[in-house]
Amino acid sequence: MAIKVKVGLIGALDMLKFKNMAKVREMAIQAAPANEITADYAINNNARALHPDYQELIVDKVIEHGGAGAKTYLMRSKDGGPLAYFRAGQYLSLKLAIDGSSVTRPYSISSAPADALKGAVSVTVRSNPGGFAAEYMLKEFKEGDEVLSSGPQGNFYYEPLRDPQHIVALAGGSGITPFLSMAQAIADGTEDFDLTILFGSRTREQILFREELDELAAGCDKIHVVHVLSDEKADGFEHGFITADLIRKYASAPYSVFVCGPEAMYNFLKGELDKLGLPRKNIRCEMLGVTKKIAEAAGFPEDAKGRTFAIKVRQGADEYEISAKSEEPILVAVERAGITAPSRCRSGECGWCRSKVISGTYFAPPENENRRYADVTWNYIHPCATFPTSDMVIEVPAEYTPGRK
Numbered sequence: 001m002a003i004k005v006k007v008g009l010i011g012a013l014d015m016l017k018f019k020n021m022a023k024v025r026e027m028a029i030q031a032a033p034a035n036e037i038t039a040d041y042a043i044n045n046n047a048r049a050l051h052p053d054y055q056e057l058i059v060d061k062v063i064e065h066g067g068a069g070a071k072t073y074l075m076r077s078k079d080g081g082p083l084a085y086f087r088a089g090q091y092l093s094l095k096l097a098i099d100g101s102s103v104t105r106p107y108s109i110s111s112a113p114a115d116a117l118k119g120a121v122s123v124t125v126r127s128n129p130g131g132f133a134a135e136y137m138l139k140e141f142k143e144g145d146e147v148l149s150s151g152p153q154g155n156f157y158y159e160p161l162r163d164p165q166h167i168v169a170l171a172g173g174s175g176i177t178p179f180l181s182m183a184q185a186i187a188d189g190t191e192d193f194d195l196t197i198l199f200g201s202r203t204r205e206q207i208l209f210r211e212e213l214d215e216l217a218a219g220c221d222k223i224h225v226v227h228v229l230s231d232e233k234a235d236g237f238e239h240g241f242i243t244a245d246l247i248r249k250y251a252s253a254p255y256s257v258f259v260c261g262p263e264a265m266y267n268f269l270k271g272e273l274d275k276l277g278l279p280r281k282n283i284r285c286e287m288l289g290v291t292k293k294i295a296e297a298a299g300f301p302e303d304a305k306g307r308t309f310a311i312k313v314r315q316g317a318d319e320y321e322i323s324a325k326s327e328e329p330i331l332v333a334v335e336r337a338g339i340t341a342p343s344r345c346r347s348g349e350c351g352w353c354r355s356k357v358i359s360g361t362y363f364a365p366p367e368n369e370n371r372r373y374a375d376v377t378w379n380y381i382h383p384c385a386t387f388p389t390s391d392m393v394i395e396v397p398a399e400y401t402p403g404r405k
Protein backbone atom coordinates (compact mmCIF):
# COMPACT_ATOMS: atom_id res chain seq x y z
CA MET A 1 0.00 0.00 0.00
CA ALA A 2 1.40 3.37 -1.01
CA ILE A 3 1.99 5.75 1.89
CA LYS A 4 1.06 9.34 1.25
CA VAL A 5 3.30 11.90 2.88
CA LYS A 6 2.17 15.49 2.91
CA VAL A 7 4.99 17.97 2.57
CA GLY A 8 4.03 21.58 3.27
CA LEU A 9 5.76 24.60 1.80
CA ILE A 10 8.09 25.00 4.81
CA GLY A 11 9.00 21.31 4.68
CA ALA A 12 9.79 21.54 0.98
CA LEU A 13 12.04 24.54 1.57
CA ASP A 14 13.81 22.65 4.39
CA MET A 15 14.46 19.68 2.13
CA LEU A 16 15.79 21.97 -0.59
CA LYS A 17 18.09 23.59 1.98
CA PHE A 18 19.31 20.18 3.12
CA LYS A 19 19.89 19.07 -0.48
CA ASN A 20 22.03 22.17 -1.15
CA MET A 21 23.98 21.94 2.12
CA ALA A 22 27.10 20.31 0.66
CA LYS A 23 27.18 22.82 -2.22
CA VAL A 24 26.79 25.80 0.13
CA ARG A 25 29.53 24.47 2.40
CA GLU A 26 31.90 24.00 -0.53
CA MET A 27 31.24 27.59 -1.68
CA ALA A 28 31.96 28.87 1.85
CA ILE A 29 35.26 26.93 1.92
CA GLN A 30 36.30 28.31 -1.46
CA ALA A 31 35.43 31.87 -0.42
CA ALA A 32 37.38 31.69 2.86
CA PRO A 33 40.84 33.37 3.04
CA ALA A 34 43.84 31.01 2.83
CA ASN A 35 45.62 32.33 5.96
CA GLU A 36 46.31 30.05 8.90
CA ILE A 37 43.62 29.74 11.56
CA THR A 38 44.61 31.70 14.65
CA ALA A 39 45.38 29.69 17.76
CA ASP A 40 44.76 32.73 19.93
CA TYR A 41 41.19 32.13 21.01
CA ALA A 42 40.20 33.44 24.43
CA ILE A 43 38.70 30.09 25.39
CA ASN A 44 41.93 28.26 24.48
CA ASN A 45 43.96 30.78 26.46
CA ASN A 46 41.70 30.26 29.49
CA ALA A 47 42.00 26.48 29.18
CA ARG A 48 45.81 26.73 28.97
CA ALA A 49 45.91 29.04 32.02
CA LEU A 50 43.75 26.68 34.09
CA HIS A 51 45.31 23.43 32.87
CA PRO A 52 48.95 24.13 31.95
CA ASP A 53 51.17 21.24 30.90
CA TYR A 54 53.78 22.51 33.33
CA GLN A 55 54.47 25.41 35.64
CA GLU A 56 57.99 26.71 36.23
CA LEU A 57 58.47 27.55 39.90
CA ILE A 58 61.22 29.04 42.06
CA VAL A 59 61.57 28.26 45.75
CA ASP A 60 61.10 31.61 47.46
CA LYS A 61 61.35 30.63 51.09
CA VAL A 62 61.76 27.49 53.16
CA ILE A 63 60.00 27.25 56.52
CA GLU A 64 61.17 24.58 58.96
CA HIS A 65 58.61 22.93 61.24
CA GLY A 66 61.15 21.75 63.82
CA GLY A 67 59.23 19.28 66.02
CA ALA A 68 57.19 17.93 63.12
CA GLY A 69 60.24 17.04 60.97
CA ALA A 70 58.81 18.86 57.98
CA LYS A 71 59.48 21.85 55.76
CA THR A 72 57.14 24.10 53.82
CA TYR A 73 58.35 25.41 50.48
CA LEU A 74 56.87 28.75 49.48
CA MET A 75 57.26 28.98 45.72
CA ARG A 76 56.48 31.55 43.05
CA SER A 77 56.11 31.44 39.30
CA LYS A 78 59.39 31.91 37.47
CA ASP A 79 57.95 34.51 35.09
CA GLY A 80 56.26 36.47 37.88
CA GLY A 81 52.81 35.87 36.40
CA PRO A 82 49.83 34.11 37.96
CA LEU A 83 49.82 30.36 38.49
CA ALA A 84 46.95 28.07 37.58
CA TYR A 85 43.93 28.61 39.80
CA PHE A 86 42.96 25.46 41.72
CA ARG A 87 40.34 23.97 44.00
CA ALA A 88 41.40 23.86 47.66
CA GLY A 89 42.41 20.23 48.25
CA GLN A 90 44.14 19.66 44.90
CA TYR A 91 47.79 18.72 44.49
CA LEU A 92 50.81 19.52 42.31
CA SER A 93 53.09 16.89 40.87
CA LEU A 94 56.69 18.09 41.23
CA LYS A 95 59.30 16.86 38.81
CA LEU A 96 62.64 16.09 40.40
CA ALA A 97 65.99 14.97 39.01
CA ILE A 98 67.56 12.69 41.61
CA ASP A 99 70.74 10.69 40.99
CA GLY A 100 70.20 10.51 37.23
CA SER A 101 66.52 9.60 37.56
CA SER A 102 63.65 11.83 36.58
CA VAL A 103 60.86 11.26 39.11
CA THR A 104 57.64 12.96 40.09
CA ARG A 105 55.97 13.29 43.47
CA PRO A 106 52.48 14.59 44.22
CA TYR A 107 52.16 17.11 47.06
CA SER A 108 48.91 18.65 48.28
CA ILE A 109 48.89 22.42 48.00
CA SER A 110 48.87 24.03 51.45
CA SER A 111 48.31 27.64 50.30
CA ALA A 112 45.04 29.35 49.36
CA PRO A 113 43.72 29.25 45.78
CA ALA A 114 43.69 33.06 45.77
CA ASP A 115 47.48 33.09 46.23
CA ALA A 116 47.91 31.28 42.90
CA LEU A 117 46.56 34.34 41.11
CA LYS A 118 49.42 36.31 42.70
CA GLY A 119 51.90 33.71 41.43
CA ALA A 120 52.44 31.98 44.79
CA VAL A 121 51.92 28.41 45.92
CA SER A 122 53.26 26.24 48.73
CA VAL A 123 53.69 22.58 49.55
CA THR A 124 54.84 20.85 52.71
CA VAL A 125 57.14 17.84 52.80
CA ARG A 126 57.50 15.65 55.86
CA SER A 127 60.44 13.41 56.63
CA ASN A 128 59.87 9.84 55.55
CA PRO A 129 62.92 7.80 56.57
CA GLY A 130 64.00 5.63 53.65
CA GLY A 131 61.78 7.68 51.33
CA PHE A 132 63.54 8.60 48.10
CA ALA A 133 62.09 11.97 47.08
CA ALA A 134 61.03 13.40 50.47
CA GLU A 135 64.49 12.96 51.96
CA TYR A 136 66.08 14.44 48.83
CA MET A 137 63.82 17.49 48.97
CA LEU A 138 64.31 18.06 52.69
CA LYS A 139 68.09 17.89 52.27
CA GLU A 140 68.63 19.56 48.92
CA PHE A 141 65.82 22.00 48.22
CA LYS A 142 66.74 25.58 49.05
CA GLU A 143 65.75 29.14 48.26
CA GLY A 144 66.35 30.03 44.63
CA ASP A 145 66.07 26.45 43.34
CA GLU A 146 63.90 25.96 40.30
CA VAL A 147 61.38 23.17 40.00
CA LEU A 148 58.93 22.07 37.38
CA SER A 149 55.40 21.35 38.53
CA SER A 150 52.27 20.04 36.89
CA GLY A 151 49.08 22.05 36.82
CA PRO A 152 46.64 21.46 39.70
CA GLN A 153 45.45 17.85 39.85
CA GLY A 154 43.05 15.64 41.78
CA ASN A 155 39.44 15.40 42.91
CA PHE A 156 39.88 15.87 46.64
CA TYR A 157 37.79 19.01 47.06
CA TYR A 158 34.40 20.14 48.29
CA GLU A 159 31.73 19.68 45.65
CA PRO A 160 28.32 21.21 46.54
CA LEU A 161 26.54 18.92 44.06
CA ARG A 162 27.75 15.91 46.03
CA ASP A 163 28.69 17.08 49.52
CA PRO A 164 26.50 18.43 52.31
CA GLN A 165 27.38 21.86 53.70
CA HIS A 166 29.48 20.33 56.49
CA ILE A 167 32.84 18.65 55.83
CA VAL A 168 34.55 16.68 58.58
CA ALA A 169 38.25 16.51 57.78
CA LEU A 170 40.30 13.69 59.32
CA ALA A 171 43.97 14.55 59.08
CA GLY A 172 47.19 12.92 60.22
CA GLY A 173 50.67 14.47 60.04
CA SER A 174 51.34 16.29 56.77
CA GLY A 175 47.86 15.17 55.65
CA ILE A 176 46.72 18.47 57.14
CA THR A 177 47.90 20.43 54.07
CA PRO A 178 44.79 20.13 51.83
CA PHE A 179 42.63 21.11 54.81
CA LEU A 180 44.81 24.12 55.56
CA SER A 181 44.20 25.23 51.98
CA MET A 182 40.44 24.66 52.41
CA ALA A 183 40.38 26.60 55.68
CA GLN A 184 42.12 29.56 54.04
CA ALA A 185 39.71 29.40 51.10
CA ILE A 186 36.74 29.48 53.49
CA ALA A 187 38.23 32.33 55.52
CA ASP A 188 38.83 34.51 52.45
CA GLY A 189 35.40 33.75 50.94
CA THR A 190 36.60 31.59 48.02
CA GLU A 191 34.74 28.53 49.36
CA ASP A 192 31.50 28.37 51.31
CA PHE A 193 31.14 25.35 53.57
CA ASP A 194 31.60 24.43 57.22
CA LEU A 195 34.84 22.64 58.02
CA THR A 196 35.55 20.65 61.17
CA ILE A 197 39.12 19.37 61.25
CA LEU A 198 40.01 16.45 63.53
CA PHE A 199 43.78 16.56 63.40
CA GLY A 200 45.77 13.63 64.77
CA SER A 201 49.36 14.21 65.96
CA ARG A 202 51.56 12.38 68.43
CA THR A 203 52.32 15.32 70.73
CA ARG A 204 51.64 19.06 70.88
CA GLU A 205 55.17 19.72 69.66
CA GLN A 206 54.53 17.72 66.49
CA ILE A 207 51.37 19.56 65.43
CA LEU A 208 51.96 21.04 61.99
CA PHE A 209 50.59 24.53 61.31
CA ARG A 210 49.11 24.71 64.83
CA GLU A 211 49.21 28.51 65.03
CA GLU A 212 47.87 29.00 61.51
CA LEU A 213 45.00 26.58 62.07
CA ASP A 214 44.03 28.00 65.46
CA GLU A 215 44.16 31.53 64.05
CA LEU A 216 41.93 30.59 61.10
CA ALA A 217 39.44 28.91 63.47
CA ALA A 218 39.41 31.92 65.79
CA GLY A 219 38.69 34.29 62.92
CA CYS A 220 35.96 32.35 61.12
CA ASP A 221 32.97 30.57 62.67
CA LYS A 222 32.79 28.12 59.76
CA ILE A 223 36.13 26.55 60.75
CA HIS A 224 36.64 24.32 63.79
CA VAL A 225 39.88 22.58 64.67
CA VAL A 226 40.14 19.72 67.18
CA HIS A 227 43.63 18.45 67.98
CA VAL A 228 43.83 14.75 68.83
CA LEU A 229 47.04 13.62 70.53
CA SER A 230 47.96 9.95 70.57
CA ASP A 231 51.04 10.12 72.82
CA GLU A 232 50.23 12.94 75.21
CA LYS A 233 47.37 14.03 77.48
CA ALA A 234 46.74 17.77 77.74
CA ASP A 235 43.85 20.07 78.63
CA GLY A 236 41.96 21.29 75.59
CA PHE A 237 43.16 18.38 73.44
CA GLU A 238 41.48 15.08 72.66
CA HIS A 239 43.54 12.03 73.54
CA GLY A 240 43.90 8.78 71.57
CA PHE A 241 42.99 8.14 67.94
CA ILE A 242 40.29 9.49 65.66
CA THR A 243 37.39 7.08 66.13
CA ALA A 244 33.76 6.90 65.00
CA ASP A 245 32.70 8.09 68.47
CA LEU A 246 34.98 11.11 68.24
CA ILE A 247 33.63 12.00 64.81
CA ARG A 248 30.05 11.75 66.12
CA LYS A 249 30.98 13.99 69.04
CA TYR A 250 31.92 16.85 66.69
CA ALA A 251 29.70 16.25 63.68
CA SER A 252 25.97 15.99 63.21
CA ALA A 253 24.58 14.65 59.95
CA PRO A 254 24.48 15.41 57.15
CA TYR A 255 28.20 15.68 56.47
CA SER A 256 30.95 14.32 54.24
CA VAL A 257 34.17 12.90 55.64
CA PHE A 258 37.46 13.74 53.94
CA VAL A 259 40.54 11.73 54.97
CA CYS A 260 44.20 12.56 54.40
CA GLY A 261 47.07 11.03 56.33
CA PRO A 262 49.55 8.16 56.49
CA GLU A 263 48.79 4.56 55.48
CA ALA A 264 48.42 3.37 59.10
CA MET A 265 45.73 5.98 59.68
CA TYR A 266 43.74 4.84 56.62
CA ASN A 267 43.96 1.23 57.77
CA PHE A 268 42.68 2.14 61.24
CA LEU A 269 39.92 4.42 59.94
CA LYS A 270 38.45 1.85 57.54
CA GLY A 271 36.61 0.12 60.38
CA GLU A 272 35.69 3.36 62.14
CA LEU A 273 34.16 4.93 59.02
CA ASP A 274 32.06 1.80 58.43
CA LYS A 275 30.46 2.37 61.84
CA LEU A 276 29.22 5.79 60.73
CA GLY A 277 27.00 4.29 58.01
CA LEU A 278 27.60 7.22 55.66
CA PRO A 279 26.73 6.91 51.95
CA ARG A 280 29.87 5.96 49.98
CA LYS A 281 29.74 9.26 48.07
CA ASN A 282 30.20 11.13 51.35
CA ILE A 283 33.55 9.54 52.15
CA ARG A 284 36.51 10.93 50.27
CA CYS A 285 40.04 9.63 50.76
CA GLU A 286 43.03 11.49 49.37
CA MET A 287 45.29 9.30 47.27
CA LEU A 288 47.60 7.20 49.33
CA GLY A 289 50.16 6.02 46.82
CA VAL A 290 50.64 2.27 46.85
CA THR A 291 51.22 0.10 49.89
CA LYS A 292 54.85 -0.54 50.74
CA LYS A 293 54.01 -4.12 51.77
CA ILE A 294 52.60 -5.31 48.47
CA ALA A 295 53.85 -8.89 48.98
CA GLU A 296 51.41 -9.15 51.91
CA ALA A 297 48.44 -8.05 49.78
CA ALA A 298 45.73 -10.63 49.13
CA GLY A 299 46.22 -12.16 45.70
CA PHE A 300 49.91 -11.26 45.29
CA PRO A 301 51.43 -14.37 43.64
CA GLU A 302 53.51 -16.42 46.03
CA ASP A 303 56.10 -17.38 43.39
CA ALA A 304 56.77 -13.72 42.48
CA LYS A 305 57.79 -12.67 45.99
CA GLY A 306 61.32 -11.35 46.31
CA ARG A 307 62.11 -11.78 42.62
CA THR A 308 63.57 -9.45 40.00
CA PHE A 309 62.31 -9.51 36.42
CA ALA A 310 63.56 -8.22 33.07
CA ILE A 311 61.35 -5.63 31.42
CA LYS A 312 61.70 -4.43 27.87
CA VAL A 313 60.43 -0.85 27.74
CA ARG A 314 59.47 0.61 24.38
CA GLN A 315 59.05 4.35 24.15
CA GLY A 316 58.49 5.66 20.64
CA ALA A 317 61.39 4.40 18.52
CA ASP A 318 63.53 3.67 21.60
CA GLU A 319 63.77 0.38 23.42
CA TYR A 320 65.36 -0.19 26.84
CA GLU A 321 66.10 -3.32 28.87
CA ILE A 322 65.62 -2.76 32.56
CA SER A 323 65.31 -4.89 35.67
CA ALA A 324 62.39 -4.51 38.05
CA LYS A 325 61.70 -5.88 41.52
CA SER A 326 58.37 -7.63 41.93
CA GLU A 327 57.62 -5.60 45.05
CA GLU A 328 58.12 -2.17 43.49
CA PRO A 329 55.76 -0.45 41.06
CA ILE A 330 56.89 -0.76 37.43
CA LEU A 331 57.04 3.04 37.18
CA VAL A 332 59.75 3.16 39.86
CA ALA A 333 61.91 0.71 37.89
CA VAL A 334 61.35 2.72 34.71
CA GLU A 335 62.41 5.95 36.42
CA ARG A 336 65.37 4.35 38.12
CA ALA A 337 66.64 3.33 34.69
CA GLY A 338 66.66 7.03 33.72
CA ILE A 339 63.63 6.80 31.44
CA THR A 340 61.37 9.83 31.65
CA ALA A 341 57.77 8.63 31.80
CA PRO A 342 54.59 10.59 32.46
CA SER A 343 52.99 10.42 35.92
CA ARG A 344 51.01 12.58 38.32
CA CYS A 345 49.16 10.89 41.19
CA ARG A 346 51.33 7.75 41.55
CA SER A 347 48.28 6.04 43.02
CA GLY A 348 46.60 4.51 39.97
CA GLU A 349 43.98 7.23 39.91
CA CYS A 350 44.72 9.83 37.24
CA GLY A 351 45.64 7.58 34.30
CA TRP A 352 48.54 9.82 33.31
CA CYS A 353 51.03 6.93 33.23
CA ARG A 354 48.73 4.58 31.25
CA SER A 355 50.91 2.08 29.33
CA LYS A 356 50.36 -0.95 27.13
CA VAL A 357 51.47 -4.45 28.13
CA ILE A 358 52.70 -6.40 25.11
CA SER A 359 53.57 -9.53 27.06
CA GLY A 360 54.04 -10.71 30.62
CA THR A 361 52.01 -10.86 33.81
CA TYR A 362 51.52 -8.33 36.59
CA PHE A 363 49.67 -7.62 39.83
CA ALA A 364 47.43 -4.57 40.20
CA PRO A 365 46.20 -4.18 43.82
CA PRO A 366 42.39 -3.76 44.02
CA GLU A 367 42.57 -0.62 46.22
CA ASN A 368 44.46 1.19 43.43
CA GLU A 369 42.45 -0.29 40.57
CA ASN A 370 40.90 2.59 38.65
CA ARG A 371 41.40 1.37 35.09
CA ARG A 372 38.55 1.54 32.62
CA TYR A 373 36.97 -1.76 31.67
CA ALA A 374 38.37 -1.42 28.14
CA ASP A 375 41.88 -0.87 29.51
CA VAL A 376 41.66 -4.00 31.64
CA THR A 377 40.36 -5.93 28.62
CA TRP A 378 43.06 -4.68 26.25
CA ASN A 379 45.92 -4.99 28.74
CA TYR A 380 46.65 -1.36 29.53
CA ILE A 381 48.09 -0.72 32.98
CA HIS A 382 48.89 2.13 35.32
CA PRO A 383 52.60 1.36 35.98
CA CYS A 384 52.60 3.58 39.09
CA ALA A 385 50.31 1.04 40.79
CA THR A 386 51.23 -2.20 39.00
CA PHE A 387 53.84 -4.78 39.98
CA PRO A 388 55.62 -7.21 37.63
CA THR A 389 55.13 -10.92 38.28
CA SER A 390 57.11 -12.16 35.24
CA ASP A 391 59.44 -10.78 32.56
CA MET A 392 57.50 -8.22 30.54
CA VAL A 393 57.44 -6.11 27.39
CA ILE A 394 55.61 -2.80 27.76
CA GLU A 395 55.02 0.38 25.76
CA VAL A 396 55.36 3.56 27.81
CA PRO A 397 54.28 6.95 26.44
CA ALA A 398 56.84 9.71 26.13
CA GLU A 399 56.71 12.61 28.57
CA TYR A 400 56.49 16.16 27.30
CA THR A 401 59.19 18.30 28.86
CA PRO A 402 59.53 22.03 28.19
CA GLY A 403 62.45 22.79 25.92
CA ARG A 404 62.41 19.27 24.47
CA LYS A 405 60.68 18.31 21.26
Ligand code: FES
Residues within 6 Å of the ligand: 342, 343, 344, 345, 346, 347, 348, 349, 350, 351, 352, 353, 354, 382, 383, 384, 385
Ligand atom coordinates in the same frame (compact mmCIF):
# COMPACT_ATOMS: atom_id res chain seq x y z
S1 FES B 1 50.40 8.47 37.73
FE1 FES B 1 48.25 8.57 38.03
S2 FES B 1 47.58 6.62 37.38
FE2 FES B 1 49.73 6.47 37.31
